[in-house]
Each structure stands twice: as C-alpha cells, then as structure tokens.
Amino acid sequence: MVSILDIYTGAKVRTTEEPVIEGTVQNIVASGINPYDYYVTIQPDKSMMDNVAESCLYHALNCFPTDLNLLPCSDHVSHKVVRFKFVTNFFPCNISTDQKSCFYEEILTMVDLYGYTVIESEEDCVCPEAIKENQRIYLHFGELSGYCRPSELECIERMLSCGTTFKIERKIVSEELFDYTFEQELEICRKRYEGCIYDVMLKAFKTDKSEYVMAYKVIDQMIEKIRIKTLNNDIVKGSEEAVSVFLYEVYDRLCDEGLIETKTENRHLEARRDI
Numbered sequence: 001m002v003s004i005l006d007i008y009t010g011a012k013v014r015t016t017e018e019p020v021i022e023g024t025v026q027n028i029v030a031s032g033i034n035p036y037d038y039y040v041t042i043q044p045d046k047s048m049m050d051n052v053a054e055s056c057l058y059h060a061l062n063c064f065p066t067d068l069n070l071l072p073c074s075d076h077v078s079h080k081v082v083r084f085k086f087v088t089n090f091f092p093c094n095i096s097t098d099q100k101s102c103f104y105e106e107i108l109t110m111v112d113l114y115g116y117t118v119i120e121s122e123e124d125c126v127c128p129e130a131i132k133e134n135q136r137i138y139l140h141f142g143e144l145s146g147y148c149r150p151s152e153l154e155c156i157e158r159m160l161s162c163g164t165t166f167k168i169e170r171k172i173v174s175e176e177l178f179d180y181t182f183e184q185e186l187e188i189c190r191k192r193y194e195g196c197i198y199d200v201m202l203k204a205f206k207t208d209k210s211e212y213v214m215a216y217k218v219i220d221q222m223i224e225k226i227r228i229k230t231l232n233n234d235i236v237k238g239s240e241e242a243v244s245v246f247l248y249e250v251y252d253r254l255c256d257e258g259l260i261e262t263k264t265e266n267r268h269l270e271a272r273r274d275i
Contacts (some may be wrong), residue, residue, distance in 0.1 A: 025042055074267065183242075
C-alpha cells in the first residue's frame with residue numbers, strides 16, 4: 001500500500017493482486033484528505049499488456065493504493081528532456097471540419113485520462129497545449145510536438161498510437177536537453193566556473209599592446225564553449241540567456257577592477273587585457 005505522499009507522476013509501480021502488473025503512473029486523483037484516499041492511472045509495461053488489454057482504455061487503467069507497491073525510479077529527479085515531434089496523416093489542406101472536430105474530441109479525452117492539464121489559447125490560430133509536470137504536448141492536428149523526460153517518450157508514443165481519428169506517420173526526436181530554469185542555469189554556471197572563469201577571460205582578451213578585440217565577439221565565442229543546452233536557450237539565444245548574463249557579470253567585474261581596458265565608453269565594443 002502506497003500513501004499519496006509517496007506516489008508521484010512517473011513512478012514505477014507493481015500491483016499486488018493477480019494478474020500482477022508493472023507500469024508507470026500517469027495521473028493521481030485524490031478522493032479525500034486521508035493518505036490513501038486516491039487512485040492512480042497507470043500505463044502497464046508493454047510486456048504486461050496481453051494480460052490486461054481488455055481492461056485498458058488507451059493503454060491505461062486505474063488502480064487503488066491498496067493494490068500498489070512502489071518500485072525504484074531514479075528518472076523522477078532527472079533534469080534531462082528531449083524534444084519530440086509526431087507527424088500525423090493530416091495536412092492543413094486535406095482535413096475537413098468534421099475530421100478536425102473528431103481529432104480534438106479524441107486527443108483531449110486521451111490527454112485528460114493521462115493526467116494532463118489542457119491550456120486553451122484565446123487566439124484562433126493557436127492550438128491547445130497539454131501540460132503535465134515537465135511534459136508538454138502542443139496539440140496540432142498535423143503535428144503533435146513538445147518535450148518530456150527521455151524515459152517518458154515511449155509512454156507518450158504508445159498513448160498517441162491508440163488514436164483512431166488520426167495516424168502517426170513519423171517521429172522526430174532531438175538530442176537531450178535540460179529543463180533548468182534561468183535561475184538554476186545561472187547558478188550552475190557560477191558554481192561550475194567560478195574557480196577558472198576570470199583567468200580564462202583575461203587570457204581571451206590578451207592582445208599586443210597596440211591592439212583591441214571586439215568584446216562582444218570574444219564573449220560570444222566563450223558562450224558557445226560553455227553553454228548548457230536547455231529548453232530556454234534552445235529557443236532564445238542572446239543577451240537574455242543565463243550563460244550570457246553570467247559571462248557579462250564576469251566581464252563587467254574585470255572592467256571595474258581595471259584588469260580589462262576598453263577603448264570607448266561602450267564596453268561591448270573594443271577592449272583588451274590591461275597588461
């Protein structure tokens with residue numbers, strides 16, 4: 001028996017009643033305020049599906065805490081995610097209004113069963129988005145895209161494969177990224193490089209006495225070398241990303257201490273190490 005205080009979305013569980021099933025928790029629904037007043041929706045492991053296929057809806061079934069044991073699952077604390085894209089058989093030019101309506105009726109029922117919260121946009125041209133912890137799925141009829149933990153990708157693919165109003169034609173998966181927030185990424189940069197970054201930057205700005213280098217170009221090169229690939233900077237690159245803020249903090253401090261000399265008042269232009 002597992003308390004609601006110990007269960008979490010993404011947990012690996014095993015049922016105690018025959019037939020014994022192992023699977024992954026997709027949704028947790030409380031029915032009261034006591035620790036065992038809840039049920040979970042789980043997706044059984046592929047190897048278990050033959051035993052419970054008739055009891056499943058979209059490869060998922062509900063279980064009560066009295067029937068569960070919690071299994072180890074280290075991926076719960078991982079910050080690694082992957083971007084994915086599932087291309088469907090629909091194109092904007094070949095989908096009818098009725099087909100689109102049936103698609104959204106099914107896909108919204110599907111993600112609700114799996115514990116996603118659906119965010120509707122007020123703009124007509126923007127599709128709904130399904131969100132659950134660090135999983136996001138943009139629900140476009142021609143392309144279901146988003147990101148999740150690497151271990152959750154198969155679960156999402158299996159869920160979508162159950163669709164009867166659409167068909168998955170192709171899957172595209174990116175390299176692994178991290179879901180760090182701006183603040184987390186900035187703190188990681190500071191901790192990781194605090195012992196060496198000043199010397200590295202001074203070396204990068206070292207020139208002949210009569211020469212200057214463009215400060216922003218030097219810092220851009222350093223950014224490319226130490227950037228942590230995250231969901232944020234995978235989309236937005238520039239002065240607002242954490243690694244850029246970190247390096248310009250270091251650069252400004254070196255300028256303030258007189259260790260880097262700038263040619264003009266604009267520190268982002270010509271500069272050199274003050275030898």
